[in-house]
Amino acid sequence: MNILIYGIVNSVVFALIAVGFTLVYGVSRLPNFAHGGLYILTGFITWVFFNSLGLNYALAILLSLIVTALLGAVIYQFILIRVRGMEASEIIASFAIGLAIMEGLRWGGFAGRTYTIPVFIDRVVHIFGVPIDFQRLIIIAGGLAVVAFLWLFTHYTKVGLALRAIAQDERAAMMLGIDSDQTAIISLALGSALAGLAAVAILPLGSITVETGYNVLVYAIAVCIIGGLGSWPGAVMGAFVLGFAQILTVHFVGPQWQMVVVFLAIIIVLIVRPSGLFGKQKELEERV
Amino acid sequence: MELKSRRKERLDRGINVRTTGIYAVSSWREIAYLVLPRLILIVGLLILPLVLPSMYWQRVICITCIFALLALAFDFLAAYVGIICLGGALFVGVGGYIAGVSNALLGLPPALTIPIATLGGALICTLLLLPCLPLRGIYFAIISLMYPLVLPRIIEALDLFGGTEGIAALTTFPNIWVDQYLIIVVVLIALFALRRLANEDMGLVLHGIKDNDQAVRASGMSITWYKAQAVFIGALIGCFAGAYLSHLYGWVGISLFGLDFSILPIAAFVLGGPGTLVGPVLGAFILTPLSEVLRAFGPLRIVFYALILVGFIVFKPEGLMNYFQRKYHQFEHWIEV
Numbered sequence: 340m341n342i343l344i345y346g347i348v349n350s351v352v353f354a355l356i357a358v359g360f361t362l363v364y365g366v367s368r369l370p371n372f373a374h375g376g377l378y379i380l381t382g383f384i385t386w387v388f389f390n391s392l393g394l395n396y397a398l399a400i401l402l403s404l405i406v407t408a409l410l411g412a413v414i415y416q417f418i419l420i421r422v423r424g425m426e427a428s429e430i431i432a433s434f435a436i437g438l439a440i441m442e443g444l445r446w447g448g449f450a451g452r453t454y455t456i457p458v459f460i461d462r463v464v465h466i467f468g469v470p471i472d473f474q475r476l477i478i479i480a481g482g483l484a485v486v487a488f489l490w491l492f493t494h495y496t497k498v499g500l501a502l503r504a505i506a507q508d509e510r511a512a513m514m515l516g517i518d519s520d521q522t523a524i525i526s527l528a529l530g531s532a533l534a535g536l537a538a539v540a541i542l543p544l545g546s547i548t549v550e551t552g553y554n555v556l557v558y559a560i561a562v563c564i565i566g567g568l569g570s571w572p573g574a575v576m577g578a579f580v581l582g583f584a585q586i587l588t589v590h591f592v593g594p595q596w597q598m599v600v601v602f603l604a605i606i607i608v609l610i611v612r613p614s615g616l617f618g619k620q621k622e623l624e625e626r627v
Numbered sequence: 628m629e630l631k632s633r634r635k636e637r638l639d640r641g642i643n644v645r646t647t648g649i650y651a652v653s654s655w656r657e658i659a660y661l662v663l664p665r666l667i668l669i670v671g672l673l674i675l676p677l678v679l680p681s682m683y684w685q686r687v688i689c690i691t692c693i694f695a696l697l698a699l700a701f702d703f704l705a706a707y708v709g710i711i712c713l714g715g716a717l718f719v720g721v722g723g724y725i726a727g728v729s730n731a732l733l734g735l736p737p738a739l740t741i742p743i744a745t746l747g748g749a750l751i752c753t754l755l756l757l758p759c760l761p762l763r764g765i766y767f768a769i770i771s772l773m774y775p776l777v778l779p780r781i782i783e784a785l786d787l788f789g790g791t792e793g794i795a796a797l798t799t800f801p802n803i804w805v806d807q808y809l810i811i812v813v814v815l816i817a818l819f820a821l822r823r824l825a826n827e828d829m830g831l832v833l834h835g836i837k838d839n840d841q842a843v844r845a846s847g848m849s850i851t852w853y854k855a856q857a858v859f860i861g862a863l864i865g866c867f868a869g870a871y872l873s874h875l876y877g878w879v880g881i882s883l884f885g886l887d888f889s890i891l892p893i894a895a896f897v898l899g900g901p902g903t904l905v906g907p908v909l910g911a912f913i914l915t916p917l918s919e920v921l922r923a924f925g926p927l928r929i930v931f932y933a934l935i936l937v938g939f940i941v942f943k944p945e946g947l948m949n950y951f952q953r954k955y956h957q958f959e960h961w962i963e964v
Contacts, residue, residue: 370765421941427711430768431893432940434713438890439933446926553776560769568765595784602777609758609766 342583342590348475350582351482352541356555357562357574358485359533365569366506366526367519369419372433374534375556376440379549381407381535382542383444404535411531415524423523437556445549474543481540485533486575502526506569554598561601565608567615576616580604633961643956664955668905669815676807684916685803689875691915692810693719696817696868697892698899698907700861703821706902707830708857709837714771716888717755718865719872720778720881722748726870727794727879737798741870748866753859760854763840775889779881793880797873810871814908817864822904824860833857886929891918894932897939900946909948 356378363371381403388399414436422428493499504512505522513519537555545551558581563569566577581604588600608615642660679685697715704710726744729735735743755774759766783791800806824830832853835843840850873879891914892907899910914935918928939946953959 370768418937418941422944426764427705427709428940428944430711430713430765431897432937434768434772435890435893435933435936435940438886439930439937442886442926442929442933446924446930557773557776561773564766564769593784595780598777598780599784602773605770605773606758609762609770613762613766 342586344471346583346586348471348479348582349586350579351479352537353558353562353582354575354578355478355482355485355537355540356534357559357566357578358489358571359530359537360559361563361566361569361571361574362489362533363526363530364563365571366502367423367523368569369415369423369429369523369527370433371527371530372430372556373414373437373440374530374559375552375554376437377407377411377531378534378538378555379444379547379552380410380440381538382547385539385542386547400539403539404532407535408528408532412524412528414531415527419527420520420523437552441549441552474540478540481536485536489571498525557598558601561605563615564605565615570615573615580616632964634964635959636962637953637957637959639957672811672815673808676804676811682803685807687916687919689806689810690919691912692807692814693868693872694888694891694895694915695814695908695911696810696864697888698895698911699814699817699821699904700864701892701896702901702904702907703825703864704857704861705896707825707837708833708854710854710858710861711765711768712771712861713768713893714773714775714889715865715892716775716884716886717771717778718748718752718862719869719888720775720884721752721862722866722869723873723879723883724788724869725751725866726873727797728788730797730874731794737800737874741867741874744870744873745863745867748869749859749862752862752866753855756858757851757855760858761851772889775884775886779884782881789880791881793878793882795878797877797879799874799877806875813867813871818904818908821860825904829853829856890929890932890936891915894936896946897936897944898946900948900950900952901944903946903948903952906946906948910946 360371360374363369363374384403384406385399388394388402389396392399394402414433418432418436419429422432491499493503501512501517502522502525504515504517505519509519534555542551562574562577562581564577565580566573566575581601584600584604585597588596642657676685676688679688697719700718701712701715704712722744725748726737726740729740729743730737756767756771759770782788788794800809825834832843832848836850836853843853844850869883872883892911895910895914896907897910898906898914899908900906914932918932921928921931924931943950
């Protein structure tokens with residue numbers, strides 16, 4: 340029971356982390372290596388709004404999400420738009436942005452044990468005899484809400500439909516008057532906000548450290564590879580595979596093997612089924 | 628409405644056109660035109676240790692050459708094969724640890740450990756990276772980014788090779804001159820060997836893989852095999868740098884997997900000029916001394932490399948060396964269009 344419940348929590352955490360990355364990649368084919376940086380930055384901005392400026396906690400979270408979304412849009416508009424389509428430059432540029440954010444925070448000393456943001460409700464409940472704190476339940480609820488929101492957004496709003504259209508067939512979508520750059524900006528803003536949302540939901544469980552940023556980047560990409568790059572149901576599926584694999588390893592082998600499991604999972608998926616569990620990319624195009 | 632605009636017209640210098648063919652040796656002037664830039668590089672590098680004022684800067688030269696080697700490997704992989712390796716630290720770490728272990732635990736001298744670490748390390752790195760070689764796109768970048776993050780955890784978790792403390796008291800080189808000239812000679816050899824390789828048959832195949840891998844496959848050549856060879860060559864250079872580093876400091880530890888070894892070569896590559904091979908070396912020789920000067924700022928240095936990277940990739944993607952080469956080979960003037 341313990342394993343089941345914490346496995347679900349862990350999987351939802353992974354899904355929250357990965358959904359932003361997969362959204363950006365699915366829509367605009369941009370591998371957003373700044374994902375981890377944006378994640379950790381949101382946590383820090385929330386901390387500043389909450390502790391230094393003394394804002395209401397809910398307001399602080401909302402503001403920091405808006406700031407992160409704007410930052411994502413700015414990153415696209417001023418940097419990535421110029422290197423779009425050049426794969427090497429995209430990777431290097433977004434990786435460098437993420438590094439600049441994370442190492443800048445490290446230099447400023449804005450990371451470490453003292454930097455924590457509070458949990459929403461400090462209570463512990465028992466489910467089937469397993470103690471679980473409220474924050475983890477909120478994470479699960481938040482994860483479900485995000486998935487539901489994304490589904491409704493991409494199926495019933497005009498902007499969301501445009502995003503899906505670009506993701507499916509960029510050329511045809513552009514012929515119908517959908518602006519590729521505009522949708523890419525929206526996707527990057529949304530993806531950054533989702534990274535931020537994951538941060539404010541998950542970070543209260545621990546403290547804000549720079550290493551978390553690197554781990555989040557690695558986890559996000561791992562989930563996406565396992566699920567199939569750019570596929571949304573794949574990302575959720577990959578999150579559950581990875582989440583349970585990790586909890587099982589921690590339980591039966593030892594906590595220091597967490598990272599190694601993630602890594603082995605990627606390698607196995609790449610060898611056996613390179614397009615991922617739900618990969619949409621054609622086998623031939625991908626396996627050259 | 629009359630729209631007047633100007634553009635730059637570029638013409639090859641006559642001497643450049645003449646010296647591309649077999650007639651290059653017809654006059655001293657043309658020989659000099661060809662040989663001079665190379666001679667400046669070679670002689671400059673060889674003289675450099677003699678003119679430096681202090682022991683400290685001579686040490687900096689060694690570090691600079693390590694980064695130059697890594698930048699060369701990155702340039703070869705990125706510009707000639709189309710593989711983006713975000714984890715140069717993997718090569719350094721594997722090479723360094725093999726050298727360290729064989730020196731400290733087996734008691735071999737550096738003359739043996741460095742070749743062992745170079746060859747063995749390259750083999751291990753190639754095997755580690757093999758799963759993502761058949762795939763195109765961002766997979767290689769991701770996997771190579773992850774290895775330097777994961778391997779230190781394994782070393783810590785299993786307490787292998789001295790765990791977090793590393794292995795100290797390795798054999799160091801006899802004196803500072805051996806330090807410097809060993810690595811400088813290797814940089815020069817690697818530079819000219821890679822340039823030769825890029826123009827050989829194999830280099831053409833690799834370039835083909837970068838431009839259109841389906842076409843290469845349709846010609847009946849295994850892409851994975853050629854890519855594996857290219858990664859092996861890149862890893863040879865990187866692992867040598869790691870093995871040399873471990874003997875330079877007489878110490879190996881998990882900081883060999885540090886981020887510096889991944890990001891500075893990329894910055895040097897972008898700054899120096901992608902695809903020129905000399906450019907990244909030049910970039911390393913600009914950035915590393917600069918970063919020594921900025922040592923007091925700690926992690927801010929990485930921010931600084933990252934900003935240089937973004938700036939150059941967005942506003943000046945050709946880099947310094949391509950710019951210089953153009954000036955050397957071509958006339959430029961404005962014409963009305």
